[in-house]
Amino acid sequence: MALDQQQVRDIADLSRLQIDEAQIAEYQKNLSNILDLVDQLSAVDTSAVEPMAHPLDAVQRLRADVVTEENNRDHFQQIAPQTENGYYLVPRVVE
């Protein structure tokens, strides 16, 4: 399946990825090739097949709703790009 250049820009935007305009054509070609590869699946009849989410068909394990983790905020924020008063800073979102 071939993508057009606007679809590539839309997918990049959806993925929150800045892509140089000069590279759009290359992405268009490579992503289209990958989609051609995966389109082989459409020929397979899977109408009676249950999708497989876990190789051992395991179900989600549950645990008691109790506190198990300590608060390590200061430790984790040491590697953050920008923090203030225990918060992560980003450019202003609400004017």
Place this chain on the structure above:
Amino acid sequence: MHNKTIADISRDLAAGEYSSVEITENLLTRIKNTDAHYNSFITVSEEQALAQAKAADARRAAGNADAWTGIPMAHKDIFCTNGVLTTCGSKMLSNFIAPYDATIVENFNNAGAVSLGKLNMDEFAMGSSNESSFYGAVKNPWDGERVPGGSSGGSAAAVAAQLVPGATASDTGGSIRQPAAFCGLTGLKPTYGRVSRWGMIAYASSLDQAGTITRTAEDSAMMLNVMAGFDAKDSTCVDREVPDYTATLNNSIAGLTIGLPKEYFRSDLSADMQQQVRNAIAEYEKMGAKVKEISLPNTHLAIPAYYIIAPAECSANLSRMDGVRFGYRCENPQDINDLYKRSRGEGFGIEVKRRIMVGAYALSAGFYDAYYKKAQQVRRLIRNDFVNAFNEVDIIMGPTTPTPAFKRGEKTADPVDMYLEDIFTIALNLAGLPGMSISCGQVNNLPVGLQLIGNYFDEGRLLNAAHQFQQHTDWHLKTPDLKNQADI
């Protein structure tokens, strides 16, 4: 000291032949002198390694040593190591000092192992050649113009170059077995859920599994003994007893039934590759194994199914790399969207961006049934092929890769060319089965890998079969000519 196996070192340390500090210093010096050529390490943690080695020697002096006390090794840079740079081969994490240890790292630390550092890899484990690393390509010690395989290329090159006796690695579609095959080594990818994924940076969570690259099956068994086991911190880890994998290595394999999938011996697999694999099978027959042709009819669907499931899962997993809490952030973001888009656009390499985009597309509204659900259905068909096969045979064997190690740049123009490299390895991850690659011959002086596929949780039998092969042949003892390369 550098050509010793993990088992050798364990015996030597116990016998007092040398201390952990001595072998650690020896290997650190060797890394310093030669790794500029191979580029297998991203980080060498000299200080921590020497501290761990001293502690190990003290533990031994106090009479508290066991099998792993003081043994040097290294971790793929996908595993978080507390206080040590953990990059996953990406600019995105080029400043990420992990604030905690992965469970398997903790396991090795508790066992008394000495970590020499962190090993190079394809960016976020996406690649089959170690060419997508932000830290540069890794050279194959057998031929410096060739790739070591990927994504665990640094793990394989470091062991083949005799910088470490063994390394951790991870395998989502072949990332342990293919580099092990390309570098003449033993690679083990355990059953999905056998080893904790906690602290292993996620690529495709339903496929990722941690494992080992070593010279021998015996060493793989020793490493798996440390790594395997239940971990409440990984919700998909399986709570099941862990046997001593070294205890069954010497079992007889007489009567073992080996299945040979006809789809793995395709007409386009070169005669040379076929011959090496057939020779290995003949060796097994000499040891009393029986051979049976089987069919895995959905083999050709494994790569297409993988390239929906893995990108879809990676697009979700890598959304956490957003320039807010850790990792790379772009300069002077204008607004929040600019911060996300430029941090990710500048921080990720091209292959990672491609896979995120394929995944985002496959999961987008209106396409979910046609892509992700369809791939999960095909995945069950692929698993059913193996379930049926294991009703008839004990173990499945075939080539690990279609060719020996290829040259750098040979498969980078079209990503699909690179994807097809994993044709024999990828189905196991979709099925969640354990697999190994052991060196079984050479073509044009390059190693050829024999792949062994086991039933769920049958790592003991895989390691036993691999060990018996290595007791009867010497392919695993062959090493590249390192002298010429270290001088470069």
